[in-house]
Amino acid sequence: MIKAFENFEVWFVTGAQLLYGGDAVVQVDGHSNEMVAGMNASGILPVRLVYKGTANSAAEVTDVMTRAEADPRCIGVITWMHTFSPAKMWIHGLQRLRKPLLHLHTQYNEEIPWDTMDMDFMNLNQSAHGDREYGFILSRMRKARKTVVGYWKDPKTLARIAVWQRVAAAWADAQDMRILRIGDQMNNVAVTDGDKVEAEMRLGYHVDYVPFSDVLQYFKQIEDADVNALVAKYNTVYDTSQVLFDDGRQAIWNAAKAELTLRALLVDRGAKGFTTNFDDLGDVDVKVSGMGFDQIPGLASQRLMEEGYGFGAEGDWKTAALYRTVWFMSQGLPEGCSFLEDYTLNFAGERSSILQAHMLEVCPMIAAGKPKLEVHWLGIGIRKTLTARLVFTSKVGRGITATVVDMGNRFRLVTNDVECIEPKPLPKLPVASALWIPMPDFEVGAAAWMMAGGTHHSCFSYDLDREYWEDYAEIAGIEHLHIGKETTLEGFRKDLRINEVYYLLNKALK
Numbered sequence: 224m225i226k227a228f229e230n231f232e233v234w235f236v237t238g239a240q241l242l243y244g245g246d247a248v249v250q251v252d253g254h255s256n257e258m259v260a261g262m263n264a265s266g267i268l269p270v271r272l273v274y275k276g277t278a279n280s281a282a283e284v285t286d287v288m289t290r291a292e293a294d295p296r297c298i299g300v301i302t303w304m305h306t307f308s309p310a311k312m313w314i315h316g317l318q319r320l321r322k323p324l325l326h327l328h329t330q331y332n333e334e335i336p337w338d339t340m341d342m343d344f345m346n347l348n349q350s351a352h353g354d355r356e357y358g359f360i361l362s363r364m365r366k367a368r369k370t371v372v373g374y375w376k377d378p379k380t381l382a383r384i385a386v387w388q389r390v391a392a393a394w395a396d397a398q399d400m401r402i403l404r405i406g407d408q409m410n411n412v413a414v415t416d417g418d419k420v421e422a423e424m425r426l427g428y429h430v431d432y433v434p435f436s437d438v439l440q441y442f443k444q445i446e447d448a449d450v451n452a453l454v455a456k457y458n459t460v461y462d463t464s465q466v467l468f469d470d471g472r473q474a475i476w477n478a479a480k481a482e483l484t485l486r487a488l489l490v491d492r493g494a495k496g497f498t499t500n501f502d503d504l505g506d507v508d509v510k511v512s513g514m515g516f517d518q519i520p521g522l523a524s525q526r527l528m529e530e531g532y533g534f535g536a537e538g539d540w541k542t543a544a545l546y547r548t549v550w551f552m553s554q555g556l557p558e559g560c561s562f563l564e565d566y567t568l569n570f571a572g573e574r575s576s577i578l579q580a581h582m583l584e585v586c587p588m589i590a591a592g593k594p595k596l597e598v599h600w601l602g603i604g605i606r607k608t609l610t611a612r613l614v615f616t617s618k619v620g621r622g623i624t625a626t627v628v629d630m631g632n633r634f635r636l637v638t639n640d641v642e643c644i645e646p647k648p649l650p651k652l653p654v655a656s657a658l659w660i661p662m663p664d665f666e667v668g669a670a671a672w673m674m675a676g677g678t679h680h681s682c683f684s685y686d687l688d689r690e691y692w693e694d695y696a697e698i699a700g701i702e703h704l705h706i707g708k709e710t711t712l713e714g715f716r717k718d719l720r721i722n723e724v725y726y727l728l729n730k731a732l733k
């Protein structure tokens with residue numbers, strides 16, 4: 224089990240009824256206990272299942288769902304109908320449950336016991352039709368859920384539950400997520416803006432502005448000895464073979480002080496993410512007063528992303544929140560994730576690709592090798608100076624990138640499968656980068672992304688795939704447009720038009 228999720232539980236509730244007598248319910252209970260213990264012992268589920276007994280009446284359903292909703296450890300509920308469970312008894316309980324719901328369609332026995340099956344067996348093992356009755360009420364109530372069908376011991380079934388558990392955990396994490404905006408959106412940028420009230424209502428997280436004068440209160444309290452210790456740590460973690468003069472060493476020292484400042488601010492405010500803006504860095508006259516960052520805190524952003532803090536550049540709070548969610552749900556998975564920006568195109572026929580980078584802020588979790596800590600000139604924004612950054616290229620491999628845009632009447636999640644390929648060296652561009660081909664190919668992938676209004680900033684992961692984002696969109700109740708191998712522009716254009724109508728009508732249907 225992954226330690227990161229050890230404080231969470233997923234509740235398992237078995238639907239039954241008393242029509243077949245108390246003995247039948249005792250057997251149902253025994254089967255359910257064995258199944259939950261078996262699924263926990265599989266080693267596939269990152270979040271522990273807790274069996275909450277059979278629900279045999281409307282009162283029992285309402286009771287368990289009310290408790291699930293109230294218990295902070297519970298991040299979601301799995302329901303399964305062992306016997307036929309008349310579904311009207313689920314109405315009031317399901318109305319109370321707002322947490323993620325998974326409908327598991329399985330059966331205690333794997334195969335039909337041809338030689339011994341009698342009417343008692345038939346009365347007891349009724350998920351084949353019980354789950355259909357239950358599925359109706361979920362559909363009738365327009366209840367968001369994931370439907371998983373498969374034998375409970377099958378690793379494929381468990382893997383689909385595991386994906387949903389990770390998303391449910393990240394969803395729980397987002398419900399008390401606070402994002403600090405240090406500086407506003409970059410002036411006039413549209414796609415990174417949006418409705419913060421709707422974001423809190425719909426996606427859970429809260430966004431606060433932090434004036435740089437607040438940042439300076441933390442900056443002033445950072446001790447030189449702590450900065451020196453952090454610089455020494457950099458020397459053990461990164462390749463520091465670049466030959467530096469005094470100005471370069473000072474830039475690294477300044478970067479370490481910025482990192483300590485931001486971490487102190489984030490911890491003190493209980494925040495899970497932040498944004499920066501290269502025009503808002505403290506005193507204009509910082510070289511005289513010493514009160515401010517010498518440049519955007521790029522190295523700090525890189526390292527804080529690796530620790531799990533959400534990050535969005537130029538005030539992009541939606542991306543900061545989404546990155547935190549990506550990091551949270553992929554904890555313990557091997558390959559990593561990063562904030563990235565579409566930087567430059569490389570036209571090369573069928574291998575046409577997009578260089579993904581940023582001025583500085585790319586997470587070292589995606590690095591192919593040991594990152595180099597380097598100091599170079601950066602002349603954008605209010606500061607023009609030498610600044611530190613981690614330089615690397617990403618691993619080769621498949622992944623998925625994601626963004627959320629505000630369409631005015633709804634949030635839209637756009638995801639794209641991508642293939643990271645081997646780049647050529649960039650001796651004059653000392654930043655971290657990835658080079659990818661968007662699926663199904665550059666022309667269709669990039670066109671579909673822009674037709675959907677996708678941002679130039681996105682949250683990339685090697686470990687996630689489409690299923691995670693389907694589950695996320697279902698839980699959040701937002702639109703999801705996925706671009707992958709099967710995407711055609713004709714089909715995608717049709718989806719865009721159909722969704723426009725669907726989301727207008729959807730509110731009326733509920």
Ligand code: MN
Pocket residue numbers: 536537564581680
């Ligand atoms: Mn940017």
